[in-house]
Amino acid sequence: MFQFIFRRLSLVIPTFIGITLLTFTLIRLIPGDPIEVMAGERGVSAERHAELSAQLGFDQPLYVQYFHYVTGVLQGDLGNSLVTKEPVLSEFLTLFPATIELAFCAAIFAIFVGLPAGMIAAVKRGTLFDHSVMTFSLTGYSMPIFWWALLLMLIFSVTLGWTPVSGRIDVVYWIDDVTGFMLVDSILSGEDGAFSSAVAHLILPSIVLGTIPMAVIARMTRSSMLEVLSEDYIRTARAKGIAPWRVIIIHALRNALIPVITVIGLQVGILLSGAILTETVFAWPGIGKWLIESISRRDYPVVQGGILIVATIIIVVNLMVDITYGIVNPRIRHSR
Amino acid sequence: MSLLKLENLSVTFGNFRAVDQISYSVNEGEVLGIVGESGSGKSVSSLSLMGLIDYPGKVSADQLTFMDQDLLSMPEAQRRKITGSDIAMIFQDPMTSLNPCFTVGYQIIEALKTHQGGTKKELKHRAIELLTLVGIPAPESRLSAYPHQLSGGMSQRVMIAIAIACNPKLLIADEPTTALDVTIQAQIIDLLIDLQKEKQMGLVLITHDLALVAEVAHRVIVMYAGQIVESGPASEVFSAPKHPYTQALLASLPESAAGRARLQALPGVVPGQYDRPKGCLLSPRCPYVTDHCRNVEPTSQGSLERQVKCHTPLNTQGRPAA
Numbered sequence A: 001m002f003q004f005i006f007r008r009l010s011l012v013i014p015t016f017i018g019i020t021l022l023t024f025t026l027i028r029l030i031p032g033d034p035i036e037v038m039a040g041e042r043g044v045s046a047e048r049h050a051e052l053s054a055q056l057g058f059d060q061p062l063y064v065q066y067f068h069y070v071t072g073v074l075q076g077d078l079g080n081s082l083v084t085k086e087p088v089l090s091e092f093l094t095l096f097p098a099t100i101e102l103a104f105c106a107a108i109f110a111i112f113v114g115l116p117a118g119m120i121a122a123v124k125r126g127t128l129f130d131h132s133v134m135t136f137s138l139t140g141y142s143m144p145i146f147w148w149a150l151l152l153m154l155i156f157s158v159t160l161g162w163t164p165v166s167g168r169i170d171v172v173y174w175i176d177d178v179t180g181f182m183l184v185d186s187i188l189s190g191e192d193g194a195f196s197s198a199v200a201h202l203i204l205p206s207i208v209l210g211t212i213p214m215a216v217i218a219r220m221t222r223s224s225m226l227e228v229l230s231e232d233y234i235r236t237a238r239a240k241g242i243a244p245w246r247v248i249i250i251h252a253l254r255n256a257l258i259p260v261i262t263v264i265g266l267q268v269g270i271l272l273s274g275a276i277l278t279e280t281v282f283a284w285p286g287i288g289k290w291l292i293e294s295i296s297r298r299d300y301p302v303v304q305g306g307i308l309i310v311a312t313i314i315i316v317v318n319l320m321v322d323i324t325y326g327i328v329n330p331r332i333r334h335s336r
Numbered sequence B: 001m002s003l004l005k006l007e008n009l010s011v012t013f014g015n016f017r018a019v020d021q022i023s024y025s026v027n028e029g030e031v032l033g034i035v036g037e038s039g040s041g042k043s044v045s046s047l048s049l050m051g052l053i054d055y056p057g058k059v060s061a062d063q064l065t066f067m068d069q070d071l072l073s074m075p076e077a078q079r080r081k082i083t084g085s086d087i088a089m090i091f092q093d094p095m096t097s098l099n100p101c102f103t104v105g106y107q108i109i110e111a112l113k114t115h116q117g118g119t120k121k122e123l124k125h126r127a128i129e130l131l132t133l134v135g136i137p138a139p140e141s142r143l144s145a146y147p148h149q150l151s152g153g154m155s156q157r158v159m160i161a162i163a164i165a166c167n168p169k170l171l172i173a174d175e176p177t178t179a180l181d182v183t184i185q186a187q188i189i190d191l192l193i194d195l196q197k198e199k200q201m202g203l204v205l206i207t208h209d210l211a212l213v214a215e216v217a218h219r220v221i222v223m224y225a226g227q228i229v230e231s232g233p234a235s236e237v238f239s240a241p242k243h244p245y246t247q248a249l250l251a252s253l254p255e256s257a258a259g260r261a262r263l264q265a266l267p268g269v270v271p272g273q274y275d276r277p278k279g280c281l282l283s284p285r286c287p288y289v290t291d292h293c294r295n296v297e298p299t300s301q302g303s304l305e306r307q308v309k310c311h312t313p314l315n316t317q318g319r320p321a322a
């Protein structure tokens, strides 16, 4: 098991080098540099541009800049935002809870709807329920997030008025930032109705963000479950005379979940990238919105640092998924 | 006394009769051998006894009783109390028949818990006893082993332990050694026969191994294309087969073929869903076929004790009676 973890870890280093190189290069390939963007329509004289470039170190050759960047990262310094002058890390930490909250609720939605739907579809294969689940998940999977968000917003916020349009909580509440999680902070504030307002604001964004992962999880659970249900050991379990629900929940689901857990883990990447669009549509003040804004401002350190942190999170989660996989699957735990 | 009795049992998948009107009975403490080529309905008929035929498969019978209880009309929940306790089954491939996610101990104890219950300590104790009984060394430490840590022979022993956990009156063993190494096969059969004698169980032994059936079975059933073509006391059926198919099966045994130039097996295969012939199902392969055989399906002749389904049963010289 330790060997297994160690081997996974050793793959992390080349991944990091790749990510830093990619973000560093790609952001610089977009036309326009931070100084021009900051100057806006007024423009900036060539002398002033050169002066500022030298100040920010942009006059140096790219490899030197990259070297500075990487040595900074290795010392835990992601640099400061060119716009706010705040350290990238502290900006990230302020905004990240909002994204986690959203991604977490979306994941809960995806798992709690996708898993049972896929499981029941497999058990009742060929029925109307099965066909409906398959159709819905195919539609959900191919739904463009922007369009889906606007559609739900139009129906539930604008027409029916059931849910708020944007933000994390109603403007009448002034919530102290204690944990950064609105669901928790709204309770801590003790203000009447603050919590339910926070929940109401979360519903649509969570559904929008959770739709694709839900569809993926439902389909994966169904196919994995179908495969497991035809295994010999399911016949053995039934031959013991145990109740059908026990055969499904204990004997089949446990095995069927092994590939599903991997898929759920892979959704973390989808959730974080989906959060970028979802946050933009719902004006959700998280890292997605922050990254989009920093790209349009050519805020190099924020883009580089932000993406590096997000990538790190995805890598760590995937590593944890691999380990969990080993725990639920004895064949992996004991081998190697 | 007869434990299990079935009359005209059929299992159909759509229009296809995988098991076609078979009748037999198993007595207490009796070993019944079922032989026949692959695809002749041995597994499907056994699974139907366990209540394990799924939709769209359909089981029907004029009678299907176990210890005078009608298995077909009883509610599912009541039937499950019999399945796995009074009637148990082991399967062909032990390596895939155990759940890879659970320990050996868990899977044995689950069977005990379902039908008998008991404290944790009692259950564990019983599980160790069972592992000892099926000849697994160091049973205590084996309880926490996972199936992938066991060899095929060991896995089949565990399957047997699970099957006999609740002291079944009838054990169905569906080709229990087919997937195992030749050296292990005899050990597993010896174990099964020992257990059968010790516990006076009825044992239905499904196998390709005719020599084995001749040695251990009291009675034998020969199946072909879902039908019973011949049945009777093992000694009689093997010394004087009345059905051409039985004769051909015996002729393909290595010993009887030894003196001859070549293996005298029947050419062709068991008809499946789409190539069932008219008349006698064996007619395309039978060396003694007549026009009558090709057009009219024979009925079973004789008593339940000695059936043969042939227009021209063989006489003691192994020739069709005129």
Ligand SMILES: Nc1ncnc2c1ncn2[C@@H]1O[C@H](COP(=O)(O)OP(=O)(O)O)[C@@H](O)[C@H]1O
Pocket (backbone or CB within 6 Å): B013, B018, B036, B037, B038, B039, B040, B041, B042, B043, B044, B045, B057, B272, B273
């Ligand atoms: N679930 C099923 N659906 C349709 N046909 C089946 C099913 N299970 C078995 N069969 C068919 O029933 C026939 C008998 O199969 P089986 O009982 O497994 O044969 P045996 O065990 O004697 O080798 C075969 O032709 C097989 O293809």
Ligand SMILES: [Mg+2]
Pocket (backbone or CB within 6 Å): B042, B043, B044, B174, B175
């Ligand atoms: Mg079979």
